[in-house]
Amino acid sequence: MKALVFQGPGLFSWQDVPDPGIEDATDAIVRVDTVTICGTDLHILKGEVPDVRAGTVLGHEAVGEVVETGDEVRGVRPGDRVLVSCISACGHCRFCRERAYGQCRGGGGWILGRSVHGTQAEYVRVPFADLSTHPLPAAADAQYAVLLADVFPTAYEVGVLNGRVSPGDTVAVVGAGPVGLAAIATAEYFSPGRIIAVDLTPSRLDAAKQIGADAVADAAEEPERLIDDLTEGLGADVVIEAVGTPRSFEICTRMVRPGGRIANVGVHARPATLHLEELWKKNITITTGLVDTYSTPTLLSMLAAGRLPASSLITHLFELDQMEEAYDVFARSADTGALKVAIGGHHPPLVTRGK
Template sequence: MQALVYHGPGEKKWESVGDPGIESADDAIVKIDTTTICGTDLHILKGDVPTVDEGRTLGHEAVGTVVEVGSGVRSVEAGDKVLISCISACGRCAYCKRGMYSQCLNGGGWILGHLINGTQAEYVRIPFADNGLYKVPEGLTDEQVLFLADILPTGFEIGVMNGGVKPGDTIAVVGAGPVGLAAIMTAKLHGPGRVIAIDMDGGRLDRAMKLGADTKINNASENAVEKVMELTDGLGADTVMEAVGIPETFELCTELVRPGGHVANIGVHGAPATLHLEALWIKSITITTGLVDTHSTPTLLKLVAEGRLDSTAFATHRYGLGEIMDAYDVFSDAASNDAMKVVLSN
């Protein structure tokens, strides 16, 4: 089969590799119907994720059709249309039993396209198939559910749920990339009073307004702290979400939050950020971090099936799977191409 293979920092190739096969009784083999590229894949290609070995097939988000299951798999069978979750989970360890699948102690967590071969290929082996695959409800298209593999549960669990969003709250989301937008879209499920999108890219801010933000602040030209204080009678935002992953934006979030509020960090950080405890100790704020557990995936699937959540607006570019090298070029220069998520169909 063909797969997108990582060959060390800056090097990738769409090439012929061996077909995956069942290795354990709880495995499934899934034919990829639709997949996408994640910001995390770009981090890997920059060499920021040294745990990825050369020769690894990338990708951790897809919709596919089951072609074969191991003898221990009970919940899916050949022919089923499935959403492949970015998180694998044994379902039995101490963390899985707490619903913290991202921390699975038995070889689960974020392993697809990281520690084992991923979804940017014609076929993929999915371990712990009973837990990592979700049957796609009848009548839904691949594109309607594709972004439930990662960005929507990430925005919802790590931004909205960790951030304690309540009806009437003022929410500020710093960073209007795919995950920031997913946080904006799913924040609406909790009935906030006002959602403020903050970014330095006008195109992304316009998309944020289309996906549910009420106010945009371009912090390339505007003072985000002053604007948010103005909008909140000098209090600050109830919940601030960090969806960039650099020290400056994290520190900005701690200036935007009101006393008693929440800072929910979603961004993937590669460098230390300063925690200004000299200013924050007195403010009773809560700071949360996390990697998505995907415990909300069944809920989000239901909301999509009921027409309450439409994530198709994330897709800006569409390609055949064999055109994945072109898709990477467009996605890695998202700003000039006005790209959000690319959809690759097999």
């Protein structure tokens, strides 16, 4: 089969690799219909996730059809359309029992495209298939459902729920990329008083307004002043950090009101300064987190009911054999206007190896 293989910092290729097979009784093999590219994949390509080895197939988000299952898989069977979660869960360790699947100590967590071969391929082996795949509702379109593998659960759980967005709150979302936009969309379920989006790119600020932001601010022009003006100098009740840079995190700390919450969602590759000499007296709460994906079934139901604006985030479509072009477009988002890309296409028959 063909797959997108990481060859080392700055290097990758769409190439022939061996077909996956069942390795453990809890595995499923999924024929990939649609995948997407995550900002984390770009971090890997930059060498910022050093535990990813050269030769690894990238990707941790997919929609596809089950073609084979291990003997202990009970929740899905060949022929089922499924969403492949970005998080794999053993289901037995302490953290899985607490629904903190991202912290799984039984061999799961974020492993696809990191420590095991990922989803940017024609076929993928999915460990712990019963908890790591979700049957797709008949009404769910694959190119939009793929956003529920990572983007929407991350924004909802790590941003909106960790930030405890409540009715009447002023919510500032710093970073209007895919996760920031998904945070704006899902924050609206809790009836905040206003949502303010902050970004450097005019096209992303336009997208934020279209998806529900009440106001937008250029990150280069002291956006905290707009927050002060809108809140009579108090600051935002909730600030969601959806970029992952030292500067964006420090902007968040200047926006939050005393007693407010900062929910960090962005993936940070460098240290950020925490100005405790200014923050200690403000009674603020800072949360961080890797997504657990416990909300995925709820979000799938909302997608099927037409209550989740996933289609607003897909800006470019590619076939699987255009994977390298898709990476180029996604990596140059400031020039191309890319938010999320949906990548899908035709596949050769899988050579199964038995159980």
